[in-house]
Amino acid sequence: MRRAVFISILAALLIAAPAFAQQNDCTRNKPCGQVPWSLPYLPPLVSPSPMATIATTPLPNQNTLTPSPTATMTATTAPTPTPYDLGLTVTTFQQSASAELLNNGSFSNWSSDNPVGWSVSGEVGSDPAVSQTAPDGSAGTGAAKFYSSATVTAPIIRQTTLTSGNWYEIRLNVSAYTSGQLIAQAFGGSLSKVITAAGYYSWIDNSSHTIWQLLTANPPASMVVDDVSVKSITLNNEHTTISDATFDLFFTLPGSPYAYESARMWYRASGTANYWRAQVVRNVGNTAWDFLLDSVSSGTATNQITVTNVGTVNGIRVVASGNTHTAYTSSDGGQSWTQRGSPITNSTHATNTGMRAVYSTSVTPSMLRASSVVWPATAIPGTTIPVISPQIDTSGLSDQLATLGAMANGTPFQIMDLQGTPVDLEAQFAELATPAGLFFGYARGLSEINLGSVTTFIQFAMLTVSIILALTATQFLLPIIATAFGVIRRVAQLVLEFLPL
Numbered sequence: 001m002r003r004a005v006f007i008s009i010l011a012a013l014l015i016a017a018p019a020f021a022q023q024n025d026c027t028r029n030k031p032c033g034q035v036p037w038s039l040p041y042l043p044p045l046v047s048p049s050p051m052a053t054i055a056t057t058p059l060p061n062q063n064t065l066t067p068s069p070t071a072t073m074t075a076t077t078a079p080t081p082t083p084y085d086l087g088l089t090v091t092t093f094q095q096s097a098s099a100e101l102l103n104n105g106s107f108s109n110w111s112s113d114n115p116v117g118w119s120v121s122g123e124v125g126s127d128p129a130v131s132q133t134a135p136d137g138s139a140g141t142g143a144a145k146f147y148s149s150a151t152v153t154a155p156i157i158r159q160t161t162l163t164s165g166n167w168y169e170i171r172l173n174v175s176a177y178t179s180g181q182l183i184a185q186a187f188g189g190s191l192s193k194v195i196t197a198a199g200y201y202s203w204i205d206n207s208s209h210t211i212w213q214l215l216t217a218n219p220p221a222s223m224v225v226d227d228v229s230v231k232s233i234t235l236n237n238e239h240t241t242i243s244d245a246t247f248d249l250f251f252t253l254p255g256s257p258y259a260y261e262s263a264r265m266w267y268r269a270s271g272t273a274n275y276w277r278a279q280v281v282r283n284v285g286n287t288a289w290d291f292l293l294d295s296v297s298s299g300t301a302t303n304q305i306t307v308t309n310v311g312t313v314n315g316i317r318v319v320a321s322g323n324t325h326t327a328y329t330s331s332d333g334g335q336s337w338t339q340r341g342s343p344i345t346n347s348t349h350a351t352n353t354g355m356r357a358v359y360s361t362s363v364t365p366s367m368l369r370a371s372s373v374v375w376p377a378t379a380i381p382g383t384t385i386p387v388i389s390p391q392i393d394t395s396g397l398s399d400q401l402a403t404l405g406a407m408a409n410g411t412p413f414q415i416m417d418l419q420g421t422p423v424d425l426e427a428q429f430a431e432l433a434t435p436a437g438l439f440f441g442y443a444r445g446l447s448e449i450n451l452g453s454v455t456t457f458i459q460f461a462m463l464t465v466s467i468i469l470a471l472t473a474t475q476f477l478l479p480i481i482a483t484a485f486g487v488i489r490r491v492a493q494l495v496l497e498f499l500p501l
């Protein structure tokens, strides 16, 4: 603007300068007369179009303005705490045992000195032979004595009561023992234990045959079986979790256990033949609990860790990370853990994600769990995790924003259109600003096409918009325009005064 004013003044001076040189005796000491060159043609000033009437609304008196009350803040709901990634938490268990499957497992029924319900083979007179005795081996009833002075795998008693592939829990009471081996198993060798001492035994395994049998080996063999029980076990479901995790099983062991009873945690499992198995097992002498970690592939277990006499624990844990397995037991419900053995490096089943609890019927499970983090010592099952409270107090800031909003609403910035109707600027600009590119695109397109009879209307609409924009802009530009206009008029006036009229 300043440059334009300067140029205008310069032009005026250039126009006037020759007149100063040649004519200086006109009235009022002003130069006059004809300049020696052709003057530029200056169009006559046309009468300015009357400006649109701009009606402004006076600002309300700030002293009497009543601000809108600050909106009532809605209390923020405390977020649900998720401090741990719980891969799996199971507290409901479905494992169950069937009714007794054996006929005359108590050996209370005999016929011709053979137990009723059983198929007896391998007898030769009284050696080898199975015969009715008292549980302590003396003359009496209620128990079966197995005897072989020299013959291997005789006598044998059998019942076809199993289903191949099913899981079974065996309970066996060897009430007297002298020598040799008593083998309790499914035909072919699955579900098998070799007994070499009197005692109570109970174990869980799956069968690969339909025949259950008791026989002797390693003669001379002499022992008495008071009772034997076979029940099928419906396993818990396999739960899907993660392969890299801290795996836990919590349980209560029986107060009067049988040898071989166990609490087993399967992890990195896939079905019932491929998995890792951490377990506490009652030892064969039924004097202590041992910890074992096994990898099981195609049903065949390979021992990885054995730690004897770990105490009456109630929790077992394996932290599996990549190919590393680190095992622990707890005797206080998971508040503290004791590492068992050294970490194992083994890639077997590294990506399996199944988990399952398998246990003797006398064991009471309480929780099977997998998590991607190690639980803190204090986070025992059932402990309430503290709620995390919001740490930023935004109430003050919100109050200020609400007050500003109320003042803005109470102080409308208003402008009238040519008809004196208030223009809703906020709505106009909201419509114009957002699709600004679209608007100008349409405007340009409309200016280049012929819409026939509608063209006039469209142009009028666009003109209206332009006027709205212009009036709005005038609010800010008017003082500047007025100043510039005044300067221009004064320059023009100066020029005209030098011109001959």
Ligand SMILES: [Ca+2]
Pocket (backbone or CB within 6 Å): 112, 113, 114, 120, 123, 129, 130, 131
């Ligand atoms: Ca017999």
